[in-house]
Amino acid sequence: MNGLLRPVLVIVWKDLLLELRSKDLVVSVLVFGLLVVLVFNFALNNAPGRSEELAPGILWAAFAFAAVMAMNRAFVRDQEQGGLEGLLISPVSRDAIFLGKALTSLVFMLLVEAALLPVYAVMLNFSALSFNLVLTIFLGTLGFAVVGTLFSAMAVQTRSRELMLPVLFFPVVLPVIIASVEASTRAVGGETFIGLGRWLPLIGVFDAVFLVICPWIFAFVVEE
């Protein structure tokens, strides 16, 4: 385990250091997240009294689009001077590279979501102080990060890569979006953990299945 965890953390440390220096990813995704809420608020005519019903949907639409934005950038820095190639010719296993990149994306997205959530709670008038809501956001974002990292590694190599990622990403993560919206609706409504029903287990199954498959497949994606 130690042999896998160490390089994963080294990769995360490197990406965080790079992001700390430029801040461009987190800041631009944050601004994007605010704009999405603005657009949905008016597109769905979010009048007072309807917030309870609309807020979880708007929340997850914003998170899903923000995830695509962030994932699109996941491998860009590793592409510039061949950083990914440097990783591939180091003795670090492909699994560790995948998990490192996925963990980086998870951390970035959780940071953005942590900043957006209180703002959304105020703007959309719901209570964000719910363990169940936070747990839902964590599990849903984990699913986004795992699948998104795999597809991002492919999309970054293709023509029109910015367009390719959503085409690959959205159909596959649809169950996560459905389940996250349903679980969040109940969490915001004050339901207990049991009251969330099968939605959290559904996201859990999705996360587990793709955490097993994606590292294996990633090795094929990056080979020449």
Next chain:
Amino acid sequence: MTTLIGEAVQVRQLEKSFGEWPVLWDLDLSVPWGQTLVLFGANGAGKTTLLRILATHVRPDHGSVAVAGHNLRARPDAVRRRIGVVGHRSLLYDDLTCQENLVYYSRLFGLKDHKPRVDEVLEKVKLGDRAGHLVRTLSNGMQKRAAIARAILHQPDVLLMDEPETGLDRESVAILDELLAEWTASGRSVVMTTHDLDLGLSWGHRAGVLRGGKVHFPGTDSHGGKDENGDGAIRQAVTAALEAGR
């Protein structure tokens, strides 16, 4: 340094094509320890592909490849620990300093006590005073030197260099000269490609020409080398072989 077994590089019947483009076929090559092999060849002859295969980055279609005594297919991670790679790109992050880049690579290689080692290699390529500078602020020649520092960081036994002379100024060439001499004197090996005939012949113990998917050793039957034949004869033979390939 670990004990050096077998040959530095041992390639048998190597074959590689990209789709319907054949690049290398029936390629045999061996590089003994303590030698520098310089590969010449026209653009598109497959020099970079061959180096990238030796660097475990491109997977061969057929044939067996062993680098530093380890079979590439069976033990790619063992090979990766024993090679240092200098490619066209620096493999460094522009927005990290030289030192941060090298610390990052030391950790990837799991080096213990890496701080003094990082300082040591930076001194070796005469970038000690630039350790804290972002890579993007360095000149091309300095970035190349930083890339060389990165390649030798984990004390590999085989150095793979793809056209290392590009972007190097006179000072950097002198640094590389010294490094290569020291490298082979200690029994380690180098495989490099180059377009520069003068530099290549001055660096190489042997000169090969990549043509028609294979490595040829012009001017000699099997064991070429400037020491036996003298510089002039080899230069003529290499030039002739390159011309024949056009």
Next chain:
Amino acid sequence: MASSQSLTSPSSRMPSAKTVMAAITGVMMVINLYLIFMVAPTDSVLGHVQRVFYFHVPIAIMSFLAFFVVFAGSVMYLITRSPKWDAVAHAAAEVGVVLVTLALITGIIWARPVWNTWWTWEPRLTTTLILWLIYVAYLMVRSYAPTQSKGAIYAAVMGIVGFVDVPIVYYSVVWWRSIHPSPVVGPFAQADALDGTMALVLLYSFITFVFFFVYMVMERMSLRSMEEALGRIRFTLRRSGR
């Protein structure tokens, strides 16, 4: 001379098997049409529109089978790296996308008169739509990849991830519908009401579409094997030329 033999043998053998298959499929399809329009009784409630059902159900089932073939071909391709498996997966995906498209269109034709709506977020329909999107992405990523071999790998990735995802999509939509009910029932609800002749016609139609699918895949694969034979000729020329 061994190489020239391997160049000609697949292309000389393929057409004969393919032609036989084409003939069988053609005859079966004509009989199928006759059975559907002449033999099968007119539905007492729905009228002639119900006959769409004999196309829709076999096509929809075949499209799901097609993507099982894509999945199996993709896994085998990643493991063996033999282009044959990629060819199987690629052909099945192309035919599958056509079948899913047909399934969606016949579904819409069915839905309008029977359910009085063009579209409903019913689990089977929604899953079919997602399936369609996933395999369109499969074909897109293949053609947008930097090289052909990378395209084959990326497509295989989508073939595997997509197939594994489909059951999860299905259950998420089923559960979603159980709390957001809409007043519609799936096409299989009608299957209970089938009389004996109807069931036999449906069974025959299904077998016909199995043959249709196999024939289309063979056709697509023989096209690709011709492309590859041409590629091998160019390959040999390039080797000897240099």
